[in-house]
Amino acid sequence: MTGRPIEDVDPLPSGAEKVLAVRGMFDRIAGRYDLVNRVMTLGLDVGWRRRTVCELRLPGGSLVVDLACGTGDLCTDLLDAGYRAFGLDFSHGMLIEATTSAPLAEADVLRLPLADASMDGATCGFALRNVAALSELFEETARVLRPGGRVAFLEASEPDRGLLRAGHAIYFKRIVPMIGGILSDREAYRYLPRSMAYLPPPARLVEMIDAAGFEQVERIALLGGAAQLLLGTRR
Numbered sequence: 001m002t003g004r005p006i007e008d009v010d011p012l013p014s015g016a017e018k019v020l021a022v023r024g025m026f027d028r029i030a031g032r033y034d035l036v037n038r039v040m041t042l043g044l045d046v047g048w049r050r051r052t053v054c055e056l057r058l059p060g061g062s063l064v065v066d067l068a069c070g071t072g073d074l075c076t077d078l079l080d081a082g083y084r085a086f087g088l089d090f091s092h093g094m095l096i097e098a099t100t101s102a103p104l105a106e107a108d109v110l111r112l113p114l115a116d117a118s119m120d121g122a123t124c125g126f127a128l129r130n131v132a133a134l135s136e137l138f139e140e141t142a143r144v145l146r147p148g149g150r151v152a153f154l155e156a157s158e159p160d161r162g163l164l165r166a167g168h169a170i171y172f173k174r175i176v177p178m179i180g181g182i183l184s185d186r187e188a189y190r191y192l193p194r195s196m197a198y199l200p201p202p203a204r205l206v207e208m209i210d211a212a213g214f215e216q217v218e219r220i221a222l223l224g225g226a227a228q229l230l231l232g233t234r235r
């Protein structure tokens, strides 16, 4: 059972319907996911992932899980930074296309197959919009991190105001689906801008992460707010 294609679901799906639709979509676009990412962000996603890893600020050799790892780019950056890393994702298709040498496994990040307080750190790239229950992701991440453990969530965002906001809207709503259509699957990349509606505003995201059990929660806007990095330390 793969569910209805997510782009056919209007309004945006929730709960079990969202799980099936999201997993089906990533299984479908996995083969060209990395290529479209590079083109669509003009290669900026590479630097954003490196920054994500850098902001963990954990000692070398720390054990870090990459949540919703997809094809494993963040896992590779974690290994390059001297961490012990592995990735978890529920899309078999994305895991098959992975090129990282880090160990990967199929798992639901809302039900992590990991013991309480067993991790030093966690990263998660561009997946907040895709999970069916955001507070559960934050709580589950808190559960598996030891006190003092660090988390870094990288996600797309919208610039606050002005020309940048207008330019970003045109790029995201018009150019991205066009690039996705040429290189991969137009309908899936039409979903991308629509899925921003799942994301709470920045202040609310910070509140939710804090409430899940993190302190020193901060948000860093990247490229004028086109992307965001949410950081926290496990209480």
Ligand SMILES: C[S@@+](CC[C@H](N)C(=O)[O-])C[C@H]1O[C@@H](n2cnc3c(N)ncnc32)[C@H](O)[C@@H]1O
Pocket: 022, 023, 026, 067, 068, 069, 070, 071, 072, 073, 074, 088, 089, 090, 091, 094, 107, 108, 109, 110, 124, 125, 126, 127, 130, 131, 132
């Ligand atoms: C936009 S991709 C991001 C992949 C990778 N983190 C990156 O930085 O490119 C979102 C990923 O989230 C995964 N995902 C969404 N919900 C999930 C869940 N509940 N459990 C595991 N993986 C999930 C999808 O399968 C997909 O691989």
